[in-house]
Amino acid sequence: MSILGTRVLRTEDPRFLTTGGVYTEDVVDDRLAGACHVFFARSPVAHARIEAIDVSAAREAPGVIAVFTGADLAELPEIKPGALFNQQMTRRILATDKVRFVGEPVAVVVTEQAYQGEDAVELVDIDYAVLPAVVDFAEAASDKVLLYEEAGTNVAANFGDASALDEHLFDECEVVTTRTILNQRVAPAPMETRAAAAAWGEDGRVTAWIPNQGAQGTQGGLARLLGLKPEQVHIITPDVGGAFGAKFGADPEHALVAWVARQLGRPARWTETRYENLVAMTHGRAQWQTVTIGGKRDGTVLAYRLEIIQDSGAHVRLGAMLPFLTILMTPGPYEIPKAEAVAKSVVTNTTPIGAYRGAGRPEASAALERAMDLFAAEIGADPAEVRRRNLLPPFTEPHRTKFGALYDTGDYAAALDKALAAAGYDELRKEQAERRARGDTVAMGIGLASYVEITGMGDGEESPPQENATVEVHPDGTATILTGTSPHGQGHATAWAMLASEELGIPVDKITLKWGDTDLVPEGGGTGGSRSLQHGGSAVRQASQELIEIARERAASELEASAADLRFDVERSAFEVVGDPDASVPLAGLAEEERLVVRTVFTAPGATFPFGSHVAVVDVDTETGKVVLRRIVTVDDAGFVLNPLLAEGQRHGGIAQGAAQAFVEEVVYDADGNPLTASFADYPFLSATEVPSFELADMQTLTSYNPLGVKGIGEAGSIGATPAVQNAVVDALSHLGIRHIDMPASPQRVWQAIQAAKGNA
């Protein structure tokens, strides 16, 4: 019986449960013996000129080895934005003349012991001439105050031409409605904060232990920041305590730890505090979206427009690029005859924005699903009916959207119907009507979201997505896999072992997975964008199959038979001569004289497009504004499910993060750019009491883009859950005339909306 598709328990778990994982801060290694500790003096103001830096008191503090400022780092290259962005928005690795957000590193303090650094970093005396802060990103585009004077604007990039929008887009519509909505800034907040440890070898190479999502990308990033060649950087990836998009590449702090180690000629390490994490690790989302939707009174949507202002934060990083993905997914799962989208990315005096679970696609889905509900409310139709009427019909041949996305396979209406049935939609509507009729002060809401997303993207269609794998069978009957993916909770050690076991007949617990060491695995795309199984897993399967063919030749010679007469018995992990089962040789035996190892690269024809529907049920206390998420029922179709245990875990985590954005979490700044959510006492990190158990329905529509038929599942939950929960909150209050409440639907925001609707504002 095939192991694929079964609930194999994780081989990773016993270690995590007992001695705990070995995260970067836990690493014990001879190369790190006697390591000094690195601390960062960070800007306490959002926007200011640096007038003077006095490090003398810090230098005198107990245990201080050195203090460095930007002046000491002039040799390091300037950090330039990508080609798409305003080329004048450059910066240095440490702020030198100007700080642009609270938390930006300005000086480095190095001490013998960790506690000494916490004390000494407070003694770095920096004079700031405070400038007006640009916090409201809708206002940033006015360019009244510039973050980068030399750039002449706060606009880092435009996507599409806002002056060329079609003024006749909505001409044929009987009904048009528009709204500006906030997709608020949230913090990825992985439980493990950022960290680094670095030591230089006599060969002039730095070995750096960094929690990351792809060692090869981190190697390139660290090399760029330090002005080194990638081959001078050796990355080792310890266990990683969650990432959610925010641990791709290398940050300035990582590079500074490596620089300090070289400068002082001794190993160095750094672990950030949660405060630092919440102000200086990239945040996610942060879009103002103006949606306009129009159609016929029968529920047919004819036109949709999406206009975006993306807050990039103070630096041009991945966040400035997010509108690209949002625009790509503009029409979602719907057949909309006319649609257009434009965006601009602006810089503000806030923490830089980067990738966060979904990265640009949840924003597209949130805008579109809110728009569908606004349209449904405008024509007085059931949101489920409006969706059903406009969903693309099922397709098995790729469907090209007007925005260039090539959807591989989909059956969106089936996903919606399955979710509605699993939730008992009609019964829920009845309950809602009954409660409204009897004047229940706790209002019940039902929210829907249908989505399609993109996973496993390559760099455009000229550069299709790829991943490599190496599989080796050892004489003792064990096997080792090297992968270019980079698990940090997803369970690749178990899943990749299942794929190899299926082909090789070697038990899962005798297969070891290695990753994240650039000396062992020089190439790889890492883990992010829900790419790992479809590319990395497919590569493992392909390598295993190629290995069997090499072994078959060896077995033929060993058994003095024709390779064509041999059969590989997976149950026994042995080759046998067809018709003569006694003439056999075990697979492991074929590795005795010569290594039995294959490295291969899997290439996919393109990205895949998972889809699904979510139904959320909320109770909203109209007297307090408190939202209780009662149920969330989801269909997340990502093709074949290799290990339901792991796939469900991915869905759960995504649903929770998606729901958290809808009604709990938000990064908040005051008007001067001071962060008000810079600790876990202030940032409303989702807790166990705020979510119910999740109800998952199964649906598997295979893709032809890989032999497993799999698509990505890592981000699905966060794409569907956010609009479903937000729509449920608005639906709960729709009888009061409320059509929209911005996220998060906090008690204050909900209560204010109710008061406004009652005319008490």
Added chain:
Amino acid sequence: MQVELTVNGRQRSDEVEPRLLLVHYLREVCGLRAANVGCDTTSCGACTVLLNGTSVKSCTVLTVQANGQQVTTAEGLAVKGAGEEGGELHPVQAAFRQEHGLQCGFCTPGMVMATVGLLSENPHPTEAEVREGLEGNFCRCTGYHNIVRAVLAAAEAERTGTSA
């Protein structure tokens, strides 16, 4: 200051700085690194250990406050040789594995210790009581779904005398 503690059943005597937090004592002095530091405001629970059988956040206990007392960490919870072939996990640890109650693992040792503490106070909790009981332990990966399942499964295994 000189402190004497019993850590995972072994008596220790160490000279420590008065301000040394228990979590740093466990990690740096004892070399027990299962408990993690996830925040600086006693919010996340990644550092949860048992102090005389009661779960505490070891980032908010000074080592000197634990003087003369018993500390149990995730390392000391396993029945024998856990993590090794033939080793046995504590029933709570086994339930977390069975129910896939962990992903990245960072919150896990704290979550497991908080669960042991919770079940010793309330051996048969409802789902709502489990969620209340673990409100001070954050997890970013699981959405808490499988953690709650694991705690309920561990309680059920205890009740029926079966292992998870």
